[in-house]
Amino acid sequence: MDGSVGPTGSQASLREANSARVVDTVKRYGHITQVELAAATGLSPATISNIVKQLTAQGVVQTQNTVRSGRRAQMVTLARRTGLAVGVYIGRRTLRIDVSDATQDVTAGQVFPLPVDHRVDTTLDRTSLLIMELVEGLGAELPEIVGIGVALPAPIDPDTQRVSVRGIMRDWDDVDVRDVLSRRLGHRVVVDNDANMGALAEARYGALRGCHEGVYVRASYQTGAGILIDGRIHRGQRGTAGEIGHVQVDPQGAICQCGGRGCLNTVVGADALVDSLRISRGPLTLHDVISLAIEGDPGCRQVIADAGSAIGTALADLSTWTDPQRIVVGGELAQVGDVLLAPIRDAVRGRPMLASADIDVLPSILGDRAESMGALALAMDRFGQPYAGQPSSDRASSPSPTQEEK
Numbered sequence: 062m063d064g065s066v067g068p069t070g071s072q073a074s075l076r077e078a079n080s081a082r083v084v085d086t087v088k089r090y091g092h093i094t095q096v097e098l099a100a101a102t103g104l105s106p107a108t109i110s111n112i113v114k115q116l117t118a119q120g121v122v123q124t125q126n127t128v129r130s131g132r133r134a135q136m137v138t139l140a141r142r143t144g145l146a147v148g149v150y151i152g153r154r155t156l157r158i159d160v161s162d163a164t165q166d167v168t169a170g171q172v173f174p175l176p177v178d179h180r181v182d183t184t185l186d187r188t189s190l191l192i193m194e195l196v197e198g199l200g201a202e203l204p205e206i207v208g209i210g211v212a213l214p215a216p217i218d219p220d221t222q223r224v225s226v227r228g229i230m231r232d233w234d235d236v237d238v239r240d241v242l243s244r245r246l247g248h249r250v251v252v253d254n255d256a257n258m259g260a261l262a263e264a265r266y267g268a269l270r271g272c273h274e275g276v277y278v279r280a281s282y283q284t285g286a287g288i289l290i291d292g293r294i295h296r297g298q299r300g301t302a303g304e305i306g307h308v309q310v311d312p313q314g315a316i317c318q319c320g321g322r323g324c325l326n327t328v329v330g331a332d333a334l335v336d337s338l339r340i341s342r343g344p345l346t347l348h349d350v351i352s353l354a355i356e357g358d359p360g361c362r363q364v365i366a367d368a369g370s371a372i373g374t375a376l377a378d379l380s381t382w383t384d385p386q387r388i389v390v391g392g393e394l395a396q397v398g399d400v401l402l403a404p405i406r407d408a409v410r411g412r413p414m415l416a417s418a419d420i421d422v423l424p425s426i427l428g429d430r431a432e433s434m435g436a437l438a439l440a441m442d443r444f445g446q447p448y449a450g451q452p453s454s455d456r457a458s459s460p461s462p463t464q465e466e467k
C-alpha cells in the first residue's frame with residue numbers, strides 16, 4: 062500500500078473514459094437531458110449524475126432545469142464561456158458555415174451547394190437562415206454569438222471590407238456583405254478574402270501551425286494565396302496581396318475576369334481546365350475532372366499536373382519575394398494530392414534562388430473547412446471576449462495584436 066486514498070489507476074482511467082464519453086455525447090447532441098445521456102452512453106443515471114456534477118464544477122458543462130415529457134429534467138450543455146463565433150465561406154459553388162466557441166468544444170457546421178452564378182440576395186438570405194438553424198441546433202441563442210466572419214473569393218479592401226477589384230465576383234461588386242448580414246442578424250461582421258482566411262486557419266489549427274513565414278495557396282475554381290509574414294496575414298493596401306491568380310503568365314493569353322491578359326487564372330482556372338478536356342472527354346465539371354483524376358484518368362491527371370506546374374512557377378516567384386518556410390496547398394484541386402503537389406514542389410525547389418531554402422510544400426490539413434474556420438477565428442479575434450461575462454462592447458474594436466492571426 063502506498064497510503065494513497067485516490068482511486069486506483071484503472072478506476073481513474075475508467076472514470077476519465079466515461080467522462081470523455083459524456084462530453085462527446087453532449088457535444089454531438091448540443092443539448093441533452095441527464096436521462097437521455099444515460100440512454101445514449103449506456104451509463105447508469107447515478108454515474109451520469111456524478112460525472113455531470115464533476116464536469117460542472119470543472120466548468121466544462123452547465124446544467125439547466127427543464128421539462129421533458131411532462132417531467133422535470135436537467136438539461137446538459139457544454140459551457141460556452143467565450144460565446145460563439147460564426148465562420149462563413151461563400152464560394153462559387155459552395156456555402157459553408159461553421160459555428161464554434163473559442164475552445165472548439167462546441168461546434169456545428171453545414172455545407173450547402175450553390176448554383177452557378179447564385180444570386181446575392183438569395184445566398185445571403187440562406188446564409189442568415191443557416192446561421193440561425195445551426196445556433197439553435199447547439200441549444201444556443203443568437204445573442205450568444207460574438208461575431209460573424211465571412212470569407213469571399215475576391216480581394217477584399219481591409220478598410221471598407223468590400224470587394225476591391227471589380228469584375229472578379231460578378232453581381233457582388235456593389236454589395237456591402239458586412240452591412241447586409243449585420244443588419245439581418247444583429248451582429249458584428251468581418252469580411253475577408255478566402256485564401257487569407259485559409260492561411261489564418263492553417264496557421265491556427267492546421268499545416269502552418271508554428272510557422273511565422275508561410276503561404277497558403279487555394280487551388281480551386283480560381284487560384285489565390287494568403288501570405289503569412291511574421292505570423293500575421295499580409296493583406297496589402299487594398300487586399301490584393303497574394304492574388305497570384307492575376308499575375309500574367311501568358312502575354313498573348315485570354316482576357317481574365319480582372320480585365321488583364323493571360324492571368325494565371327486564365328490558364329489554371331476551372332473553365333480553362335474543363336475546356337482543355339472538352340475534345341477528348343466531352344463536357345465535364347471541375348468536380349468531374351477531380352473525381353476522374355482521383356480514379357486515375359490520365360487526361361484529367363495531366364491537366365491537373367500542368368496546372369500544378371503553372372501554379373508552382375507563380376509560387377516560386379512569390380517565394381522569391383516573401384521567403385516562406387512552408388507552402389500549404391488547399392482548395393478542391395488539392396484533393397488529387399501529389400498529382401498537383403509534386404509539380405508545385407518541383408517548380409519551387411527547382412528554382413536555384415530557393416534551392417537552399419528547403420521550403421516544405423504540404424497539403425492543407427483542414428481541407429474544405431479551411432476558409433470557414435479562418436473566418437470563424439477572425440471573428441473570434443475581432444469580437445470575442447477574453448474573459449467570461451465581459452460584454453463584448455467593453456472591448457476595443459481593434460483586436461489585440463497578440464491574439465489576432467498569431
Ligand SMILES: [Zn+2]
Binds near residue numbers: 308317318319321324
Ligand atoms: Zn486576372
